[in-house]
Amino acid sequence: MASAPLFPLEARGLTVVLGGHTAIERIDFVLDAGARIAVLGPNGAGKSVLLRVLHGLIAPSAGEVLWAGSAARARDQAMVFQRPVMLRRSALANVEFALAMNGVRGPERRARARDAIERVGLSSLAARSARVLSGGEQQRLALARAWSLRPRVIFLDEPTASLDPAAASEVERVIGEIHAAGTAIVMTTHHLGLARRVADEIVFLHEGRLTERTAVERFFNAPQSPEAARFLKGELPWNKSSPEPSAD
Ligand SMILES: Nc1ncnc2c1ncn2[C@@H]1O[C@H](COP(=O)(O)OP(=O)(O)OP(=O)(O)O)[C@@H](O)[C@H]1O
Numbered sequence: 170m171a172s173a174p175l176f177p178l179e180a181r182g183l184t185v186v187l188g189g190h191t192a193i194e195r196i197d198f199v200l201d202a203g204a205r206i207a208v209l210g211p212n213g214a215g216k217s218v219l220l221r222v223l224h225g226l227i228a229p230s231a232g233e234v235l236w237a238g239s240a241a242r243a244r245d246q247a248m249v250f251q252r253p254v255m256l257r258r259s260a261l262a263n264v265e266f267a268l269a270m271n272g273v274r275g276p277e278r279r280a281r282a283r284d285a286i287e288r289v290g291l292s293s294l295a296a297r298s299a300r301v302l303s304g305g306e307q308q309r310l311a312l313a314r315a316w317s318l319r320p321r322v323i324f325l326d327e328p329t330a331s332l333d334p335a336a337a338s339e340v341e342r343v344i345g346e347i348h349a350a351g352t353a354i355v356m357t358t359h360h361l362g363l364a365r366r367v368a369d370e371i372v373f374l375h376e377g378r379l380t381e382r383t384a385v386e387r388f389f390n391a392p393q394s395p396e397a398a399r400f401l402k403g404e405l406p407w408n409k410s411s412p413e414p415s416a417d
C-alpha cells in the first residue's frame with residue numbers, strides 16, 4: 170500500500186458531463202485527513218457521480234482532482250458502491266481477491282480477509298457464494314472488502330440503502346470503527362439520522378451543484394442554502410423508484 174501524502178484531497182472546478190447531461194458542475198471541495206463528510210441531496214443531484222470522480226473512476230470533463238497537490242490517483246482509497254458487484258466465488262474469496270489486487274500476499278491476506286468479514290458480522294457466511302448473498306449481506310461484504318484494504322479515505326455510496334434496521338446499525342458501528350482507525354469518510358445517504366450521527370460536516374448537492382458545506386448540527390438546524398432548507402422540509406422532488414429520506 171502506498172504511503173505517499175494523500176491529503177488534502179481537493180476537487181477544483183469539477184465538472185462531469187455524461188451522455189450530454191451535466192451531472193456535476195464546478196464543484197470545489199477540500200477533504201482533510203480523518204474528515205467525516207456526508208453528501209446529501211435529492212435523487213439525481215450528482216452524489217454518486219461526485220464519489221466516482223473523486224475515486225478516479227470517471228474522468229472529469231473539466232476541473233481536476235488533486236491528492237496532496239498531485240493529479241495521480243492515490244491507492245490508499247476504497248469505495249463501496251450503491252450496487253456492489255461480487256465475483257462468482259465465496260464471500261471470503263471476494264475479500265481476498267481485492268487484497269491480492271492490492272499486493273497483499275500469503276497468510277496476511279487470509280487473516281485480513283477473515284478479520285474484515287468478522288467485523289461486518291458475516292463470519293458465518295464466509296464460505297457462501299457471494300452472488301447468492303442477500304442485498305444487505307452483499308452490502309456488508311462490500312464494506313468488508315473495502316475496509317480490508319485499510320484505506321486512508323473511503324467513499325461510501327448509500328452504505329445502508331437496502332439494510333434492515335439491525336444490519337444498518339451494524340454498518341453504522343463499522344463505519345465508526347473505520348473512522349476511529351484514522352480513515353477519512355465520504356458518504357452519501359438518504360438516511361438523515363445516519364448522516365447526523367456519523368458525519369461532522371454535510372455537503373449538499375442540488376442539480377449537480379454544491380450549494381453548501383456546513384457543520385452537521387448547523388446544517389440540520391439552520392441550513393444555509395434555500396435548496397437544502399427545502400430538501401429538509403421534504404419539498405424537493407423525489408424519484409419514485411428510490412427511498413424517501415427517513416429520520417433513522
Ligand atoms: N452514465 C451516465 N450517462 C448519462 N447520465 C448519467 C450517467 N450517470 C449518471 N447520470 C446522470 O447524472 C445525474 C446524477 O446521477 P447520480 O447517480 O450522481 O445521482 P445521485 O445524487 O447519486 O442520485 P440517487 O440519490 O438517486 O443515488 C443523474 O441525472 C443521472 O441520470
Ligand SMILES: [Mg+2]
Nearest residue numbers: 216217251326
Ligand atoms: Mg446515487
